[in-house]
Amino acid sequence: MTKPALQQSPDGFYLNRTPWFAFLLLCCCFALWAAAASMNDVLIAHFKKAFLLSDVQTSFVQSAFYLGYFFVAIPAAMVVRRFSYKTTILIGLVLYMAGCSLFFPAASMAKYGMFLMALFVIAAGLAFLETACNTYSTLMGPRETGTRRLNISQTFHPFGAMTGVYVGSFVMFKDTDATREQLTQMSASEAAVQQLQMIQSTLLPYKWMIAVLVLMFVLIAFTKFPACKGKVTANVKSSSIG
Known part of the structure; x- marks a missing residue:
């Protein structure tokens, strides 16, 4: 039967x-931002030990992350209005990749501040993704099933969250990692070597994440997405492609 x-x-x-297919790609974005958010909890514990941080200092991880949402959500909505949902999603993926990439110079220099900057950029990308995807998922089909589509999209969120926690925990933490007490008892040079190894162990999950994000970017960029922006910008007879 012809569709x-x-x-x-x-x-x-x-x-x-x-x-x-376009809707499935949209759903995968829900899992991607959930994975990033859930890995923050792993990073807090890891950074606290690797950088010998206080509880107040470790709270900056969440602060930097959610400040990205605070500052970028409204600009993201403006991009949706000015361009398209698809363009907004692609910008979000680029920012997400850029933030993950910043982990590498941050690890090589062992600078906590640079990690916070990387998390801010990641959160900015997630703000673009969430702003576009939450609304877009309700529009990609008949009006009467809009809520159902949003619910389906949100089922991908816990899968991404669990994946982020498991990957982060098993890859970042190792049995050979020195404890906080052991680090404080080492000489400065020995402690620096141990801390650098622990800091660099954060990189592997973000290498995998970058690979997934590149794949998602290519798939979304070459997939036709309907505009769904109202009769002012949409062709009422056929789907406008973003």
């Missing part, structure tokens, strides 16, 4: 049917 042509509703927001 009906993809068309937008008269108001230009909803679709007559769901483009399932």
Whole structure:
């Protein structure tokens, strides 16, 4: 049976049917931002030991992360309005990749401040993704099933969160890591070597994340996405492609 042509509703927001491959890619974005957020809890424990931080200093991890949301959410909404949901998602993925990439110079220099900057950039990317994907998932199909699509998308969130915790915990933490007490009892040079090894162990999960993000960027960039931006910008007879 031939599928009906993809068309937008008269108001230009909803679709007559769901483009399932595009929708699946959108759902995967929910898992991606959940993985990044859940890895923060692992980083807090790891940084506290590797950098010998106080509880107040480790709280900067979450502060830097959520400040990214605070400052970028409104600009992300403006990008959706000015361009498209697809463009906003691609910008979010680029920022996400840039933030992950900043972990490498941060680890080589063992600078806690640079890690915080990297987390801020990652959060900025996630703000773009969440701003676009939450609304977009409800629009990619008939109006009456919009809530169902959002619920389906959100089922990917816990999968990403669990993956982030497991990957971060098993890769970053090793049995050979020195404890905080052992580090304080070492000489300055010995402690520096141990701390550098512990700091650099944060990199492998982010290497994997960059690879996944590159794949997602390519797939989304070459997949047709409907505009779903209303009758002012959408063709009411056929799907406008972003």
